Amino acid sequence: MVADAGRCRLMSARHRSTTGMTEIDGISARFGWHAGWVSARSVSPVLVGRSSELNRLRTALAEAPGALLIGGEAGVGKTRLLREFTERATADGARVLVGGCLELGSDGLPFAPFTAVLRGLVREIGIDGVAGLLPRSATGGLARLLPEFGEPETDAASGEERARLFELVLTLLERLAERTPTVLVIEDAHWADRSTRDLLAFLVRNAGTAPLLILVTYRADELHRTHPLRRLLAELDRVDRVRRIELTRLTRGEVGELARGLLDGEPPAGLVERVHERSEGNPLFVEALLARDGSLACGLPESLRDLLLAAVQRLPEETQDALRVASAGGTRIEHALLAAVSGMDDTTLTRVLRPAVEANVLVVDGDGYAFRHALIREALHDDLLPGEHTRLHARYAEALENDPVLAPSGRLWVLLSHHWYSAHDSTWALVSAWRAAGDARKAVAYAECLTMLSRVLELWHKVPDAAERIGAAHADVLEQAVMAAELAGEHERGIKLATAALREVEALGDDARCASLLEQRGQMSYELALPGYIDDLRAAVGRLPAEPPSAVRARALASLAKYARLITGTEEALVAARESLAIARRIADLDAEVDALLTLFCVDIDYDGGLEELQEVERIAQRSGNQRPLLRVAVLRSHYLEGSGRHAEAAEVARQGIELAREFGLSRTHGTFLAINMAEPLVSLGHWDEALVCLRQALEQDPAPAIRTSLHVLAGEIALARGDFAEAEAQLAPAREIMWRKTQDYFAMLRLESALRLAQGRPDEALASVENVLTNPDLPDDARYAWPVLLIGAHACGVLPDRAAGTAMLERIEKRAAELTVRGPLQEAHRVTFVAKTAHARGVWDRAAWDAAAVAWEGISEPFPQAKSLAHAAEAALADGDRDLAAARLHQAAALAERLRAEPLVRRVADLSRRARVNGAHAPAERPAHGLTPRELEVLRLVAQGRTNRDIAETLFISAKTASVHVSNILAKLEVASRGEAAATAHRLGLAGA
Template sequence: MSPKLWTNRLSVWHGIVHGVNGLLVGRSVELAGLSRVLQSAAGGVAGVALVGGDAGIGKSRLAAELVAEARERGFNVLVGQCAELGDALPYLPLADALRSAEQAVRDAAAAHPMLGQLLPGSESAPAAGLTQQRLFGSLLGLLADVQPVLFVIEDLHWADRSTRDLLVFLSRMVQSERVCVVGTYRTDDLHRRHPLRPVLAELKRLPAVMSVELGPLAPEALADYVVTLGDVDPQSLGLIVSRAEGNPFYAEELFAAVAEGEILPDGLASLLMSRVEVLSEAGQAVLRAAAVAGRRVEDELLREVSGLPLAEFEEAVREILSRGLLRVDGRGYAFRHALLQEAVYTDLLPGERTRLHAAFARLLTSPAELAHHHLAGHDLAGALAASVEAGRAAERIGAPAEAHRHYDRALGLWERVADPGSLTGESYEKLAFRSAVMAADSGDNHRAVAQLRALPQTSEVSERLAYYLAEVDDSAEELAAAERAVDSATTTCELARALATYARCLLWSSRHHEVEAYCTRALETARAAGARDAEASAMLTLAIFLEVRGDMARAHELVHAAAEESSGDLAIDLRARYQHARIHYEQGYLSAAAETADDGIKLAAGNGLKWSTYGTDLRFLRFLIHYAAGEWDQAETVAAGFGARVGTPHEALLSSVALFVEVGRDLPAVGNRLDLLRPFWDDELTEYMSRGMAAEHALWHGDPATALEHVRAAMARPAEGEAVLVRLAAVALWALAELGTTEGADELLQHARFAVTVGPTGDGGHVGPEGRAWALRAEAEWHRVHGRLDVELWRRVVEAFDFGFVYETARARWRLAEALFAAGDRAAALAEWELAREAAARLRAAPLEKALLQFGRRARFGVPTDDGALPSGLTARENEVLKLVAEGLTNREIAERLFIAQKTVSVHVSNILGKLRVSTRTQAAATARRHGLLG
């Protein structure tokens, strides 16, 4: 090669790898869109961008430009790349990103044990349950710790299942954090059944996700780009632009070929291989070995596999680097583009490929990579052993989908290998059982059930089968499997777990009366065996059983005992704290409920489980406790932590929680939130809550007909006996009273009575104080529908809610005040009205305050009217004078303050004393305070 061509060649490859003179040609619109997402993240509105396009179209170049901009803005940058090994390497881009991150980020990651074990030299932590959820939560915590952050995941089309799940999690969970997540993927690799397709479809529906599709560069833009690569004559430029068809990578390769005076072959693959074929024999051998390793390879490993002497190897690598086929990447090398690696790998002869895979397998230690290379090298015994070990490793780091895949691969090889039990250290049945458990942990309960059904029905297998069948609502088979687990148990531990699961399956069945006996037996067996997890599970099941039976003292004892000591299983420990807090809450012990919920929330957050099922449920419960206790500002803060995004039924349920305070305060967000929730009204609990609150919102705005529509639609769903009917029935009766009709009132009252008398189990189960209070309110509202304001009944409603439920107590006092006033007891009505006003003002419950003021005006309780006059007869000026009298000012001081004559003040004071029916200024001030005349 001539010196001129050599120099030109080096400058071309340097420009391609590092960004040509800092220029990005033809992608200004796309970069501007990504920059807006980054800017929003800098301002505290997290965002996600998905960048798709054909191979070589410029996705990585665009991402690199965004990375540079992020660094200039002071972002911490994490960049990870998926590998073509696919599911063999779970969380590879996350591990990749953490390992190459700044030291401060790596130090922060090490503080999160689940992330720290992805760093080099870290040991996998012992499993304590919910491993994947802990890992996801830990990453969310890390991103919050080191924000602002740009996290780029490249080549999502090769992502493993766990990485895809992680992307979905981040896309939904990052909201107010200063975080930007960017993923790139090849559109030409996404065949019809590609697993990334449904993920992309789901994510692109989210409002925070921006989709960027890179198409071919326009001829003019591609020509501009080629010119930046170096000197090129017009004829060659036209040839490159026409042949490249808008693909920058193809254009780069064509330019390099033209620069060396080569004949241009047809097709990109042929062109790429023409670049390889000019290498020396040693250079080609090294590049082929690198292609078998994948996109990246360590220097020492590549040298060993190539089999070349050190000097010859280093000379070959220098040659490859000089031609831009590989680039230096840390302690090893990486292909400049995945297309080049694919072209070299595809060109290998079958035997050559097998021998190179086998060579890598002899040198590697990673089980996942070993399994891949053993299988590709046709070493089935090695692939079996490595697959099992890779499954165990994936299980430890919280990648159940990959663990299941590895175990399933091993099961597929089982019959093709001599003495597989010795190779793996376990039996086929045990391995199949582990595979089923991992399938369930990754969310595929149906697959788990199918695998367990195919196994010999030992106690362990039957117990898990029953557990998973309960999740898929197959009650008949679940009971049979649970009973089989009990009957076939051979150890006390097996029996304890089987009994605990059997009791749990019985809890909501027609045989629920057997629960206590099985729980008692499970507790005795678990304690004898030291099986703390089975003991805690049985305690919780028995506590719920006793709760619905009304034996609250024993229920409290059991949930307290279950929550006191760790079971060794985080799922059970969080479940125990949730149930403990819930029972306290439902029995009206709000302070104890808050303390227990806070303890559970702390446990969840400390283990990265803030967004796990029970982590979310605990915060959901904490909101209700704040709401009931009248701590509405704190409740709003908790609800804000759930975010405002509504893309799944779970997110809709969380979002609907915020309506309690938003409706109570008549905030502008109500209408928009109801619009977001409307598509999710096919979910039972979401419809109950959101339509119930929509009804109250309509009532506060004088639209009882719409309120009634909402309630009747929600009540049409459940069977009788659902406790939620009580509140809905009471709200519907409120609407009927406002409409002035009795139609349907008796039926609504019967619904409410049935729900509290029949109970959750349908045979007279226990109903908590809030349920009983709502039932009393339904009775009182029924009387109001019929034109009767029953003082004693409304007094009972007040007393029933007054266990700490501040808002409902205030609403009940409002109705009690109306009833007392109608009965002629003005003084008692005023007292209740004042208490209700004080609570409404403290809560900033605007609709209730307005209703109380309207009633106060009608009752002439000293509330200003629209024209400034007072029901007591005071004029606006007299009211001003009264306020200054209450401050202790003399007539002269009042005259000076109001710029009126002292004699005029004396007349006003005399009028005030007469109208208030008092004889002294002190009595006037006291009366004004009592009647709320001082504002």
């Protein structure tokens, strides 16, 4: 690679040498990627999930000399981690030398990585430059590594010559390190030849005091028990300055971040889950499985199959045959089952499989075996010939039928369905799938139940007597599939199934079944924020007669009430909820009664009372033994407590609800919804960092659209309060795209949008958002969510350049506020603040009103609005000439704002203190030079610590993209070209630890 600013950046020396490329580079070439560490579309621009490892590398360089041994399976990201680290190290002034070992076995080219390193160094500084680093007349010894240095001084083969060569290499590296910290990277040491291993061991053991860091990567999965690198690693582990790093696979959330980086945008819904499942978190496999159009690749790419099968193809033929048999049994297979299918006795099977275990293709797992990676099994299985594939699966099915004990507990019917299906026996695949669906449903494994029912539906028309064989009609199977889809959260699929089922049930003239299907379709449409869901719910009620009373009608009415209140006001919802409760009590249906009571409670929440009523409903729900109402109680109770201003209680109830959802296996649905109810009170209490962790974890669960809006809004409001407008804008964008019109979400989105536009100095745009609240009155829970937006609107009216327009808009806002019913201390705090705000908008400083607002917010433990009210009260006191009173208010406001790290408010309070010549009001230091904002100063401090954008994002609870924007702004303001220069400038100006 061409030198950069006089530094040795030999990132791809091994790829440019005549010695060839590694197998991973071969994959890159076959895919059309750039080889080595050069950025490409198929490599994520953001390093994902390696913050701690990156920190360890930086620490190791700072503490050099030393060595780090970096292990992990193929594709887990060793090279990607090193690329990120070495780019940073180079930018900070270090020299990086890279060489890679070749897949030629122990008899390969000797010293291949060191030859590549030396060639790259010569390319940069020339033969004379290298010679100048060594003792006179010593360069001839390097001819053993590179012909450019001439002929070796002697052809004698001796230990002395070998030792001399080793000393020359060490001297060269130390002289380089004395000039500038140096990093030597040796990649793929599992392929290292003996000479390379010996030289590497020598360097690690004998490095002196110069800042030389040696990094060695190897594939842990390649190291069978007799692998020669094992011994070397064990020896190096005993050296004081040597440490190991084992890279693990990515979590689901990290796979999602990687996918976003690869696709340069948000992946389609559900894609991350599928990619994570197939890749098992291996970054290389994630990249290979992600198609360029953002879809999941249908099959394994050929080059990836080559990689996965390389170890298999080196095994004895009889072992490969046994592995092909095992591949049809799944990623893990019991020894007894494999013996039955293969026809081998225990002794023979053990002998045949031993090479696969020693080569790390298989691992022993209890009484069976597991493929080291699921994609190895898939590659083997895909390699089966068609007839071989059919025969193998039929043999598995027959073995399981002959001896069901061979199947793991509870999995017999699933396995039978799988094998008969793969063997193309439609009849027995259908029967087994039906039985498997029943088992899954009993185990509340709804997604698996849906999978099996879908197979039944797929095979239905291939089995003429399907209904007789399973004892159920096609419509029955469809209805069960709709239920399974709803419970599994597969709403798009459920809507399609419900539509298909309705066509068949309507033909039968069964109104009750039609009503149930309409209700389910309406509820799932709501979860996806699709229009028309209320029409389905009304149609469901219309299908059912009022007499005789029925549980089906009670449930349909409760659903109509629950959802109608979200868009049509309370009247229709109240009528439906009351009739539902009356029916439930007439027919003595406890579950229906609980449902009706909960719905009736939330139709028109009274924040002045009503908690006892909800607690009674909870007791009834507990007696019913139905788990889902208990989760709904947790949602409603935490929602009620937050709306009542009892924030600490709300957070605790939500936290307990999340644990309950986890116990019930409903973390992704109910648990994520409860995360909103936990994050919201945390925001109110000023526990913003804890709230951001909660929000991020919830978003990683890929929640439904009806849930995501509030999560983004809350995260955006924290960013806005801390002065990070870029992050607030980033959170607003997805909230606006969902376009959900439930009061809680829609008004919350308008609240963030109007506040952000006002903070950006665009009051006219802020009022355009407020307009949507003015024109949508009488929505459920209207007052709770309308008050905050009206407050922002009143503020915007006061700063609107067109005073006449501001006055006219303020009158409309006041009229809307006068129509709101104030319930509970939270709404009262908003009302009191609104009085002060409207007076201020008219140019009147009402100190008493602002003091009343501050007291109201303090009473419900909301420090941020309390601090803002105190600042306004101080300003009003200054207008009255009462400097002592202003000082007291400013002291309180400053303490609260600084604890929250609400930088705009901190600056405002400090500015008021300076203008009023008030001392000791916790005024922060003046803004640092170069016009850095407080947030940019925070980012600069982390840059000075060597943090990546990913690290900065995690530390400051912002997105990596926002962190990148801040870094770019810092470089521009400091007029520097790199992060290293920015860090040096920070230290010079005394900002690094400020």
